[in-house]
Amino acid sequence: MINIIVGVADMKVSDDRGAILITHSLGSCIGVAIYDPVAKAGGLLHYMLPESSLDGIKAKKNPYMFGDTGIPLLFKEAYKLGVKKNRLQVIVVGGAQILDQKGLFNIGKRNYTLLRKMFWKNNVMTDFEDIGGNTNRTLKLEIESGQAWLKTGGMGVKKIWKE
Amino acid sequence: MERIERIIEEINELRPVSEIGNRVTEITSNPNSSLTELVDVIKYDQGMTANLLRICNSTYFGLKKKIASIKQAVTYLGLNKVASLVVLGSSADNFKKAQAGYDLNEGELWRYSVSSALIAEDLAEKKRLKNISLIFTSALLKDIGKVILSAYVKDSFEDINKAVQNRGLTFIDAEKEVIGIDHAELGARVAEKWNFDSFMVDIIRNHHDPDKAPPDDLSIPIVYLADSICMMIGIGAGSDGLAYRYHQDIVDRLNFSDIDLQKTIASFWGKIKSVEELINLSKGD
Numbered sequence: 001m002i003n004i005i006v007g008v009a010d011m012k013v014s015d016d017r018g019a020i021l022i023t024h025s026l027g028s029c030i031g032v033a034i035y036d037p038v039a040k041a042g043g044l045l046h047y048m049l050p051e052s053s054l055d056g057i058k059a060k061k062n063p064y065m066f067g068d069t070g071i072p073l074l075f076k077e078a079y080k081l082g083v084k085k086n087r088l089q090v091i092v093v094g095g096a097q098i099l100d101q102k103g104l105f106n107i108g109k110r111n112y113t114l115l116r117k118m119f120w121k122n123n124v125m126t127d128f129e130d131i132g133g134n135t136n137r138t139l140k141l142e143i144e145s146g147q148a149w150l151k152t153g154g155m156g157v158k159k160i161w162k163e
Numbered sequence: 164m165e166r167i168e169r170i171i172e173e174i175n176e177l178r179p180v181s182e183i184g185n186r187v188t189e190i191t192s193n194p195n196s197s198l199t200e201l202v203d204v205i206k207y208d209q210g211m212t213a214n215l216l217r218i219c220n221s222t223y224f225g226l227k228k229k230i231a232s233i234k235q236a237v238t239y240l241g242l243n244k245v246a247s248l249v250v251l252g253s254s255a256d257n258f259k260k261a262q263a264g265y266d267l268n269e270g271e272l273w274r275y276s277v278s279s280a281l282i283a284e285d286l287a288e289k290k291r292l293k294n295i296s297l298i299f300t301s302a303l304l305k306d307i308g309k310v311i312l313s314a315y316v317k318d319s320f321e322d323i324n325k326a327v328q329n330r331g332l333t334f335i336d337a338e339k340e341v342i343g344i345d346h347a348e349l350g351a352r353v354a355e356k357w358n359f360d361s362f363m364v365d366i367i368r369n370h371h372d373p374d375k376a377p378p379d380d381l382s383i384p385i386v387y388l389a390d391s392i393c394m395m396i397g398i399g400a401g402s403d404g405l406a407y408r409y410h411q412d413i414v415d416r417l418n419f420s421d422i423d424l425q426k427t428i429a430s431f432w433g434k435i436k437s438v439e440e441l442i443n444l445s446k447g448d
Contacts (some may be wrong), residue, residue: 008432027394028405054429096404098409099405103411103421105424107428135405136400153401154266154324
């Protein structure tokens with residue numbers, strides 16, 4: 001098995017049966033994993049901030065820094081591997097916040113709100129979500145089986161249920 | 164011996180900041196000190212000089228000219244920055260190891276410390292504060308208490324975690340309740356033992372409790388905000404995660420908007436490669 005690390009503000013897709021996509025240190029950032037069990041291919045995105053309008057130059061240089069530019073690219077790149085939207089399993093985790101962090105400063109919540117809007121608009125359903133709270137998360141996706149694992153700071157690793 | 168006394172006793176097992184580091188901090192905290200004084204302190208230590216020049220020439224600073232002497236470094240980067248880099252180049256030892264209680268792998272606490280120091284420095288420059296190198300150093304060393312407390316957090320993790328999860332305590336309040344002392348207080352004791360300026364001791368002690376800062380102080384809010392930014396972007400967030408208190412009024416004191424917050428995050432991450440290089444150089448790899 002090869003571990004393919006998806007860094008912060010990064011995205012990887014794969015149809016390599018021996019690959020595991022893994023992203024660490026999801027604080028207020030969001031991790032999105034998509035997987036097609038027929039194509040046996042998927043992808044993993046780790047974005048930091050909601051909207052690319054903050055800094056167009058940075059968004060162009062690294063579209064995975066922002067949700068509104070990273071999410072469409074995750075799907076587009078996965079489609080190139082034969083992934084079909086109607087077969088997709090979708091996992092979304094992260095968006096944590098510091099205790100009492102409210103309003104505009106709550107980047108975790110804003111990151112998630114952006115994703116919800118985009119998914120609603122594009123009719124994407126999620127199969128598993130673990131959002132918010134005050135914990136740090138790690139997400140892993142095995143390409144051959146589609147099995148995913150979530151590690152939550154202080155609470156160990158759990159298998160994410162899949163069909 | 165009581166447990167807390169035993170914990171405090173362990174301060175003696177840390178490797179103190181070097182004599183040069185201390186002298187440099189003293190020099191920069193004195194507004195009348197000169198460039199020559201700083202250069203004189205550093206130049207006789209060859210190891211320190213070589214290390215400092217390597218750091219100055221790293222891509223983080225993006226200098227077009229290659230820096231070949233300490234004097235040149237001070238001319239190009241300024242007294243404050245060079246002083247910060249001296250401390251940076253001589254502080255990694257205590258921070259490099261894994262901290263199992265906080266679920267931080269080898270090198271992660273150092274990466275976190277350097278990142279929050281760089282962000283704090285950036286914010287302090289934007290606010291045109293004096294004492295920037297002291298703010299940098301305090302932010303760099305603020306979690307020194309974790310190095311000692313980690314083993315105790317590991318032993319008592321279940322109780323600490325229960326207090327956080329079930330009763331909504333912050334991680335640091337839970338440390339204090341379960342172990343008897345928290346990592347910020349312990350860090351302040353370390354700083355006192357090492358004869359740090361009281362300004363730095365206060366920052367270290369209150370870096371999670373900025374509401375205890377004097378009403379006109381901006382240095383504690385800056386170090387606090389830099390730390391919060393690191394947590395949000397997942398740097399150094401281990402078993403304690405983001406379970407600390409957010410103080411909007413303190414952030415407001417800095418006149419810092421949500422756009423400023425996002426821009427600081429984006430700009431820090433934009434230069435992460437050169438930051439990683441700086442982190443590796445400073446730990447002597």
